[in-house]
Amino acid sequence: xxxxxxxxxxxxxxxxHLPQVVFLSDVQNRSTLxxxxxxxxxxxxTPRQVLTDAGVxxxxxxxxxxxxxxxAVANLGDGRANLRVVVLHPERGRRQVDLSLxxxxxxxxxxxxxxxxxxxxxxxxxxxxxxxxxxDGLLQLIASLPDGVIVYRDVVLFCNATLRERxxxxxxxxxxxxxxxxxxxxxxxxxxxxxxxxxxxxxSLVPVERRLRSSDGGVHPAELRTVTIPFSGGxxxxxxxxxxxxxxxxxxxxxxxxxxxxxxRVAAGLTHELxxxxxxxxxxxxxxxxxxxxxxxxxxxxxxxxxxxGDTTCHNCADVLQQLADVREHAExxxxxxxxxxxxxxxxxxxxxxSTSDPHRVSLAQVLQSTxxxxxxxxxxxxxxxxxxxxxxxxxxxEARLSQALAHLLVAxxxxxxxxxxxxxDLTMTLDTDGGDARVRLVAAPDLRLDQAxxxxxxxxxxxxxxxxxxxxxxxxxxxxxxxREHYSGVEV
Numbered sequence: 234x235x236x237x238x239x240x241x242x243x244x245x246x247x248x249x250h251l252p253q254v255v256f257l258s259d260v261q262n263r264s265t266l267x268x269x270x271x272x273x274x275x276x277x278x279t280p281r282q283v284l285t286d287a288g289v290x291x292x293x294x295x296x297x298x299x300x301x302x303x304x305a306v307a308n309l310g311d312g313r314a315n316l317r318v319v320v321l322h323p324e325r326g327r328r329q330v331d332l333s334l335x336x337x338x339x340x341x342x343x344x345x346x347x348x349x350x351x352x353x354x355x356x357x358x359x360x361x362x363x364x365x366x367x368x369d370g371l372l373q374l375i376a377s378l379p380d381g382v383i384v385y386r387d388v389v390l391f392c393n394a395t396l397r398e399r400x401x402x403x404x405x406x407x408x409x410x411x412x413x414x415x416x417x418x419x420x421x422x423x424x425x426x427x428x429x430x431x432x433x434x435x436x437s438l439v440p441v442e443r444r445l446r447s448s449d450g451g452v453h454p455a456e457l458r459t460v461t462i463p464f465s466g467g468x469x470x471x472x473x474x475x476x477x478x479x480x481x482x483x484x485x486x487x488x489x490x491x492x493x494x495x496x497x498r499v500a501a502g503l504t505h506e507l508x509x510x511x512x513x514x515x516x517x518x519x520x521x522x523x524x525x526x527x528x529x530x531x532x533x534x535x536x537x538x539x540x541x542x543g544d545t546t547c548h549n550c551a552d553v554l555q556q557l558a559d560v561r562e563h564a565e566x567x568x569x570x571x572x573x574x575x576x577x578x579x580x581x582x583x584x585x586x587x588s589t590s591d592p593h594r595v596s597l598a599q600v601l602q603s604t605x606x607x608x609x610x611x612x613x614x615x616x617x618x619x620x621x622x623x624x625x626x627x628x629x630x631x632e633a634r635l636s637q638a639l640a641h642l643l644v645a646x647x648x649x650x651x652x653x654x655x656x657x658x659d660l661t662m663t664l665d666t667d668g669g670d671a672r673v674r675l676v677a678a679p680d681l682r683l684d685q686a687x688x689x690x691x692x693x694x695x696x697x698x699x700x701x702x703x704x705x706x707x708x709x710x711x712x713x714x715x716x717x718r719e720h721y722s723g724v725e726v
Contacts, residue, residue, distance in 0.1 A: 241257065241266065241267055244257060244267060245267055245269070248267075248269035248271075249269060249270060251269060251271060252271055252352075252353075253269075253271060253350050253351060253352045253353075254268065254269055254271040254272045254275050254276070254350070254351040255267075255268070255269040255271070255348075255349070255350050255351075256268040256269070256272070256283075256348075256349050256351075257346060257347070257348055257349075258346065258347040258349070259345070259346065260306075260344050260345055260346065260347055261345060263287065264287060265283050265284055265287075266346075267284075268280045268283045268284065274353075275320060275322070275328065275330060275351060275353045276293045276320050276322060276328075277293070277320075277321075277322040277323040277324060277325070278293060292321070293320055293321060294318055294319065294320060294321070295318075295319045295321060295327075297319070298318035298319050298320075301316050301318060302316070302318060302332070305334060306334065306347065309334060309336050309344065309347075310336075311336070311338075313333060313334065313335050314333070314334040315331070315332070315333050316331075316332050316334075317329060317330065317331055317332070318330050318332050318351075320353075327355075328353050328355045329353070329354050329355045329358055330351045330352065330353050330354070330355075331351070331352045331354050332349060332350070332351045332352075333349065333350050333351075334347060334348070334349045335347070335348045335349075368464060368465060371462065371464070372391060375391070375393050375471070376393045376394065377393075378393060378395065378473070379395060380395060380473050380474060380475045380476070381393065381395045381396030381399055381400070381473070381474035381475075381476070382395070382396060382471060382472070382473050382474070383396055383404060383412070383471070383472050383474065384462070384464060384469050384470070384471045385409045385412075385469060385470055385471075385472075386467075386469050386470070387408060387409065388406060388407060388408050388409065389404040389405050389406060389407050389408075389409060389412060390405070390464065390465070390469055391405065392404055392405055396474060398448065399447055399448060399474075399476060400416055400445065400446065400447055400448055401447070401448030402415065404416075409429060410426070410429075413425045413426060413429065415446075416445050416446060417443060417444070417445060417446070418444045418445070418446060418452055420444075421443045421444055421445075424441075424443070425443065428441065428457075428459070432459050432470050432472075433470070435461065438458075438459045440456055440457065440458045441456070441457050442454055442455070442456050442457075442477065443455055443457055445474070447476075453476060453477070453478045454476075454477040454478065454481055455474050455475060455476050455477055456474075456475040456477055457472055457473070457474060457475075458472065458473045458475070459471070459472045459473075460473075482648070482649075485648055486644075486645055486648065507574075511571060511574060514571055515568060515571040515572065518564055518567050518568040518571060519568055521560075521564045522561060522564045522565055522568055525557060525560065525561040525564065526561070528557060529557050529558070529561075532553055532557070591631070592629045592630050592631050592709065593629065593630075593631070594627040594628070594629060595627055595628055595629070595630050595631075595632050595635060596627055597625055597627070597628055597664055597671050597673065598622045598625065598664060600632060600635055600636050600639065601620060601622065601639065601662065601664055601673070602620065602622070603636065604636045604639045604640050604643070605618060605620045605643070605662065607640070608640050608643045608644060611644060611647075612643070612644070612647035612660075613647050613648065613650075613651035614651075614657075615651065615657030615658070616647045616650050616651055616657060616658065616659075616660060617658075617659045617660065618643065618647075618659075618660045618661075618662065619659060619660070619661045619662070620662050620663075620664075621661065621662070621663040621664070622663075622664045623663070623664055623665040623666070624665075624666065625664050625665060625666050625671040625672070626666070626669070626670075626671055627671075628671055628709065628711075629709065629710075630709045634705055635705070635709070637705075638702040638705035638706060639673075639702070641702050642675060642702040642713075642724070643660070643662070643675070645702075646660055646675055646677070646723070646724070647660065650677055658677050658678055659677065659678065660675065660676075660677055661674075661675070661676055661677070661721075662674070662675045663676075672725065672726065673725070673726040674716070674723065674724075674725045674726075675723050675724050675725075676716070676721035676722060676723035676724075677721065677722065677723055678721065678722075679717070679718070679719065679720060679721060679722050706726055711726050712726070713725075713726055
């Protein structure tokens, strides 16, 4: 008996400081020998009430919980029983309690005592429900993002459909190291692993740009942003993967447009400065070419008169005539070169100056020829441009604005071919007639997929160079659309 009393005192000393309720029951007498102070916060009754009133449990537990406890005690055997019961707290309402029971047997193996521990998990369950609700909302938000998102610890916990479709596999359940090996190009993998170590250490990370393998087999730039988020009872890392392919394409087009605009301003100034002296030079050369035949005729008359008079110095006149013929030939060549310079300056003015005139009848053949001559040098290395012109009716447009639109279209097509997996190829621009209307077609080999590279901007006016071209053509009653045939693909006006 002294041993039992000592054990009970030791149990009371330990249990008094625990948040769980601890009790010791006499199975044979169906009485409670000890219960810890935590019973008051969990069940709403005092330890004294439990020790003096055997029926207090009937009022604290729901009927279903009472039956569950009786069944657990009857089938306890030699092991521990774990069950969940519902306690009816007079002030705090229904409480969920995890209950564990251990039997204490005598020498003959009969259970004489029962030790139990009850842990109120109501608040934990509510917190878990709130966390699950938060996780569900967070995952729904991640799933709806247009950028790829991957959530991970040591392994990938979740990724959205955008990431799966863009990179061609589902990383869920894979180790994050395996994901790095699969998504990143070889040169980027060491930096990605170092960044992963920093992320796992809880360090804040700045956005970085990496080259990733996409589902189409190509390598595309992407911006990575990594943050720490609460997830499933702990924290996880979420990395947003934003594909930069389209942004880089637009930036390249914008840079090209800025270069073209700068070239236009230079050309406008150069044209203005050269036009006046060029006009004087061309006028003087043409006047000289016109007067030289008259001078030659006069000398020939003098030569004839000298011959008739028997003058022996007439051979000097022949030398003068030959020199005059040479001068005339040089003057004609210089005048032709000056006309060519004037034509080039006119083309420069066409592309550099803004539209100031109303639409009028314009020859598409002339517009295409001058535009191709000037744009050809601006195309990326490895891109060759061929122009095929057939008879076509004139169109009602402004020559300067139409030339600018077609120049933007050509430059955008050249950049699209240069950025393709092939990296080089031939562009063909043709002019012909379709049902009485003028038709311009800009195409490349089908494997370059020029229609897919340019279709996004074709269908979204005012987006990029192609969209601007589409808007200008629409203003003149034209329509820019993508075409794909067996032997070519591209755009058609």
